[in-house]
Each structure stands twice: as C-alpha cells, then as structure tokens.
Amino acid sequence: xxxxxxxxWRYATKKFDPDKILAEDKIKTLKQAFNxxxxxxxxxxxxxxxxxxKDLQKKLRAYSxxxxxxDTASHVLVICIExxxxxxxIVNYFKRVKHLRETPxxxxxxxxxxLVQDFNTKAAEEIEAWARNQAYLALGTLxxxxxxxxxxxxxxxxxxPEKYDAELNLxxxxxxxxxxxxxxxxxxxxxxxxxxxxxxxxEEVIIEID
Numbered sequence: 611x612x613x614x615x616x617x618x619w620r621y622a623t624k625k626f627d628p629d630k631i632l633a634e635d636k637i638k639t640l641k642q643a644f645n646x647x648x649x650x651x652x653x654x655x656x657x658x659x660x661x662x663x664k665d666l667q668k669k670l671r672a673y674s675x676x677x678x679x680x681d682t683a684s685h686v687l688v689i690c691i692e693x694x695x696x697x698x699x700i701v702n703y704f705k706r707v708k709h710l711r712e713t714p715x716x717x718x719x720x721x722x723x724x725l726v727q728d729f730n731t732k733a734a735e736e737i738e739a740w741a742r743n744q745a746y747l748a749l750g751t752l753x754x755x756x757x758x759x760x761x762x763x764x765x766x767x768x769x770x771p772e773k774y775d776a777e778l779n780l781x782x783x784x785x786x787x788x789x790x791x792x793x794x795x796x797x798x799x800x801x802x803x804x805x806x807x808x809x810x811x812x813e814e815v816i817i818e819i820d
Contacts, residue, residue, distance in 0.1 A: 613758065618807065620757035623764045623792075625800035626682040631662075632794060636761055637685065640752060640793070644689075647751035651725060653703055655695045655741040656748055657785055659688040659778060666777070673773040674790065679764045684794030688774065689748055690785040691741035697726045738786075745788040752791060766790040 637660065644658050661667060667681040674680045692699065704722045707713055729737065749765055756763040767789065774780070774787040796803050809815075 613754075616757040616760075617754070619760070620753065620763070621803060621805070621807070623679060623762040623794075623796050623800065624802045625797040626679055626684070626762065626792065626794040627797045628682040630684065630795035632684040632761065636759060639759060640687070640755065640761070643751055643755040644687075644748055647748040649744045649747060650740065651703075653695065653700065653725075653744075655692045655699075655744055657690050657692070657783070658748075659690060659780075659787075661686040661688065669777060670769075670774065673777065674766065674769040677764075677766065677768065679766075679792040680769075680790070682794075682797075683764075683792030685792070687752070687791040687793060688778065688787050689745045689789040689791065690780060690783075690787050691738065691745055693781075693784045693786055695729060695737050695741060697730065700725050700729060742788055749789050749791065756793060761793050762796045763791055763793045766792070 641658075641660070644656075645654075649656065661670070662685045664681065667683070667686055670686065671677065671680040680686055700722065704718050708715065708718060732740075753763055753765060755761075769787075769790050771787045774790075775785075778787070780787060
C-alpha cells in the first residue's frame with residue numbers, strides 16, 4: 611500500500627481477533643521502529659515493554675477501563691519514560707555517539723556540557739513532561755509503521771499508570787508507564803473498521819504560505 615492508503619486503512623481497532631498472532635518478524639519491525647523514532651536531542655528517554663502473556667493481559671485489562679483490546683490483542687506495547695534523565699544518562703549518550711561515529715571529544719564536549727547544565731537546572735516535573743512528549747513521538751512512529759505493515763493497533767491513554775507500574779514492576783526498572791498500544795489483527799465483526807474516516811477538510815487544516 612502507499613503511505614496514504616495505509617493511513618486510510620488504519621483505525622483505532624476496537625475488537626481484535628484473539629486467534630491471530632503477530633509473527634516474530636512483525637514484532638521485530640515494531641522494535642526497530644520504536645528504537646529509530648525521533649527524540650529530542652536524540653536522548654531516547656524511553657523504553658517499551660512488549661507483553662504477549664495472556665494471563666498478564668487479562669490482569670491489565672482491569673487497569674485499562676475494562677477495554678477488551680488489552681486482552682484480545684496479539685501483543686500489548688507499553689511505552690514508558692525513564693524516571694531519571696540525569697548527568698550520567700546524558701554522558702552515556704555521548705559515549706555512544708563517540709563510539710559509533712568516532713567523533714572527537716573536543717567536538718562533543720561543548721554540547722554535552724550544555725545539556726548536562728541545562729537538565730541540571732530543570733525541575734523534575736519539567737523533565738518528566740519533556741520525556742512524555744518523546745513518548746508521543748514514539749507512538750506516532752509506531753502507528754505509522756503499523757499501518758504500513760497492516761498491523762492493527764489501538765492507542766490508549768485510558769489506563770491506570772500506577773497499577774500498570776506496580777503489576778510490571780516498573781519502579782525496579784526506573785520506569786513509568788505513559789501510553790499503551792495493543793497490536794494485532796482486527797476481528798472480522800469489528801464494525802468500526804467499516805466506518806468512514808471523519809476528518810476536517812484539507813483546506814481547513816493546511817495553511818500554505820508562498
């Protein structure tokens with residue numbers, strides 16, 4: 611499919627076919643897409659939990675406003691943010707840059723020191739809000755790739771993060787859940803898949819400046 615046709619095909623899936631499971635190569639593609647998503651400064655203050663354990667999915671449904679997508683999907687992706695983006699986190703990023711690009715330290719040092727100083731002056735709430743914005747960037751990437759791969763998905767903010775965090779032991783991993791994305795294949799009788807898309811006309815949402 612073309613990109614536009616793929617985006618027209620996708621919708622927020624309301625009912626998955628529980629008997630259809632994503633192949634491992636599809637999951638691998640989603641892993642790579644998540645890791646390749648754009649993030650501010652390239653810092654990637656994110657991690658993604660991939661759940662395919664059906665008993666766990668049933669437990670998580672109770673913490674997801676009882677939305678059936680959570681336990682009928684092939685897999686559930688949980689996008690998380692790092693609880694701490696501190697000097698060590700930033701320095702480790704620049705170590706990767708130096709290793710992969712062989713960039714001289716004298717070139718990296720000014721930007722590294724700027725970021726360390728900048729983040730040291732930010733309140734924890736400000737850093738968390740910044741990290742959450744990166745999670746939404748990752749969600750957009752995943753939804754687009756799902757459409758291109760003909761993987762059905764349903765993005766969710768409607769869940770109880772604290773209970774997800776506890777059930778998945780995210781505190782021990784220094785993480786906090788932000789978004790949930792069940793993925794799989796739509797059920798044949800999901801009537802929502804037949805609905806026409808409701809979008810504002812292009813001329814209302816696009817402003818061209820010559």
